[in-house]
Amino acid sequence: VQLQAFGGGLVQAGGFLRLSCAASGRTFRNGAMGWFRQAPGKERESVAVSFRSGGTTSYADSVKGRFTISRDNAKNTVYLQMNSLKSEDTAIYYCAAGLRVIMSTMHLPQAYDHWGQGTQVTVSS
Numbered sequence: 001v002q003l004q005a006f007g008g009g010l011v012q013a014g015g016f017l018r019l020s021c022a023a024s025g026r027t028f029r030n031g032a033m034g035w036f037r038q039a040p041g042k043e044r045e046s047v048a049v050s051f052r053s054g055g056t057t058s059y060a061d062s063v064k065g066r067f068t069i070s071r072d073n074a075k076n077t078v079y080l081q082m083n084s085l086k087s088e089d090t091a092i093y094y095c096a097a098g099l100r101v102i103m104s105t106m107h108l109p110q111a112y113d114h115w116g117q118g119t120q121v122t123v124s125s
Helices: none
Strands: 002-006 011-012 015-023 032-038 045-051 056-059 067-072 077-082 092-097 119-124
Touching: 002 092, 015 032, 015 092, 015 119, 032 067, 032 077, 045 067, 045 077, 056 067, 077 092
Parallel strands: 011 119
Antiparallel strands: 002 015, 015 077, 032 045, 032 092, 045 056, 067 077, 092 119
């Protein structure tokens, strides 16, 4: 299984970026796909999760109203639209996928079996 993430970059505060992550080798239609991020000196944290074909989504409080997660199950791909970016959104963003994730653990990195390589998002103020 491979997850490949794309779309990071440098953007000014208030700008937007769209991340995408394509999975190959296994379908995650019935599993969870999500985005996590890790800033220097901080632990990896959940940003947004799409659970079970995208029927359920969940966001960190810090990104609610600004970020939107979506998925194309036919392409086995998950997206993260990030609007109104802030300097505190600067981090390496990782996509993750898992078939054994349950709702109570979907925000925990250890619940996911597969990870992408990470893509840097830098927001300048």
